[in-house]
Amino acid sequence: MRLLHLSTAGHRIPSLPLNSANPEQADGPLWRRPSAETKPHSDVLGNENIRIVPISDLKALQVGPKIFQYVVKVIAQAMQLLYTMLTIDQPSYVLLQNPPGLPSIAVAWVACLVWRSKLIIDWHNYGYTIMSLIHGRNHLLVQIAKWYEKLFGRLSDYNFCVTNAMKEDLWEKCNIKAVTLYDKPASYFKETPLELQHQLYMKLAKVYEPFKAQYVTESVNSSAERSAFTEMDHKNGCVIKTRGRPALLISSTSWTEDEDFSVLLKALEDYERCINEGVKLPSLVCVITGKGPLKEYYNQLIDKLYFKHIQICTPWLEAEDYPLLLGSADLGVCLHKSSSGLDLPMKVVDMFGCCLPVCAIHFECLHELVKHNENGLIFRDSNELAEQLKMLFLEFPTLEGKLHNFRRNLRASKQLRWDESWDQTVLPLFKQNE
Known part of the structure; x- marks a missing residue:
């Protein structure tokens, strides 16, 4: 056949x-x-x-x-x-x-x-x-x-x-x-082991500034190989997550009219303002992957933003690197609004395969995939998204709270491949x- x-x-x-x-x-x-x-x-x-x-x-x-x-x-x-x-x-x-x-x-x-x-x-x-x-x-x-x-x-x-x-x-x-x-999700969409995360970060750091180590604290081994999120001791090959690391937020898009990324950018402005006001939130590295007709338009908007605690990059990843990055991230964001209200975003399916919790913008049949307060959160505008980001990342990277619960629920769901x-x-x- x-x-x-x-x-x-x-x-x-x-x-x-x-x-x-x-x-x-x-x-x-x-x-x-x-x-x-x-x-x-x-x-x-x-x-x-x-x-x-x-x-x-x-x-x-x-x-x-x-x-x-x-x-x-x-x-x-x-x-x-x-x-x-x-x-x-x-x-x-x-x-x-x-x-x-x-x-x-x-x-x-x-x-x-x-x-x-x-x-x-x-x-x-x-x-x-x-x-x-x-x-x-x-x-x-x-x-x-x-x-x-x-x-x-x-x-x-x-x-x-x-x-x-x-x-x-x-x-x-x-x-x-x-x-x-x-x-x-295909079988290769899964959580990424820490050693592979480090290899991926070091590879991306050669091209994208947000993945490079930003500073070295006193507790860091001076001989270690470092990314923005991890460090590896050359003596024993042990990889750990760096203290005070930023949270990694990822979204993917084809940069078309059915995804309004100004919603995310406005939410990030609110998030930055809260950090400046003293709220205990981590810095963010926001990665938006993909290519499409509106990418240049949104890159121009991003270039006009001034963030001290948030870094944004918009790479086009190799097919093998994309699932590895999803499996390394802390939170996924989906801005797909179905043109018909009848389809579901594949990017969320892939994120769930990597046990990555998601914040997704609302449309009619989204509930068939995203279960609010179970495997992620559903928002309707930039204000709701900003509040969700602040709630999920408060006291990051503690293993308590909703972000951890969502990931635990995804692991336990044992969804079909x-x-x-x-x-x-x-x-x-x-x-x-x-």
Whole structure:
């Protein structure tokens, strides 16, 4: 059995073949179509049952009206994708992650007709609601995209979705029957051992100032190798966390319109003001990872801030380093606001896999993932976030308080991993059709 997976991201995909938990019993490779400029995790690159077929991003045509440029680009993408798909071995199933679905859904449907393969759509969100963030819901392109998704979405053989709320919406509005397949963290999202934390900090310190040791106290071994958070004694290789270390706060983003990072920046200004007023709070290192269209805009806002006790950096991390940093952090912050109100942020799933407590901004179905006061906190604005940061980091790094309780609850939850969830929810569907 072969599976062709069409996606610009690699989260919702099994690392092993569909028909076996043992890679040695595979009938064929698992195909992926990632972005040409994003390097997948080594677990994917090193899997002999996965073949990657990259497709380069097409540059937009710079002639004529915007809508004409967009139409031409979509047509060119459709031709490029269809040609690429039909030149590879015939798969049994095509698994398409949506969005982006324009033109992928129609192209995948045509390819499945030629191959006589089954088309599966993995609904993460609606593409038209993401477009509406830029153009507005009544824009012609948005209305066309909405019609397109509903029409071609109904042509699929099977459907998965990321929340029960989306499952209900697909049925009520599109007459599409879907199975809820919650995102789960891959096995490499886990707490990072202290020695690996130190190695990561020292690596990042070569590029990013906040990870460098800021000062040396009298109690610190003068021969030790130090980062902002850890030190290693060269004599015995022992790694400890430095006294008076800053707290490490992490967020990740694609820097798009559905995440307003001014909320976090305003909360950090409030946090800084409290430290200046004498409240016993730790310094913060705030790491915002990712890349996207609004990154430069927010970097300009960050450059205008003057903080004495807070350092902010916005790196693009290697695939192997990102889970290590999540597993080393003290708190995660999520500013993802679903454009449809029906999807869940994958970044929080990954954070929970690392037993990292989260503060997440509220939207309709977030409760399906974040349990307020159990595995994290939900906030609605910058004022609420600021109060949560101050409450969680008061007397840091004491092992008492809510931050520790949240982490303990996450450890005790023993949540399913991605491969386990896939085996329980998806494999039975394929076995019915063998």
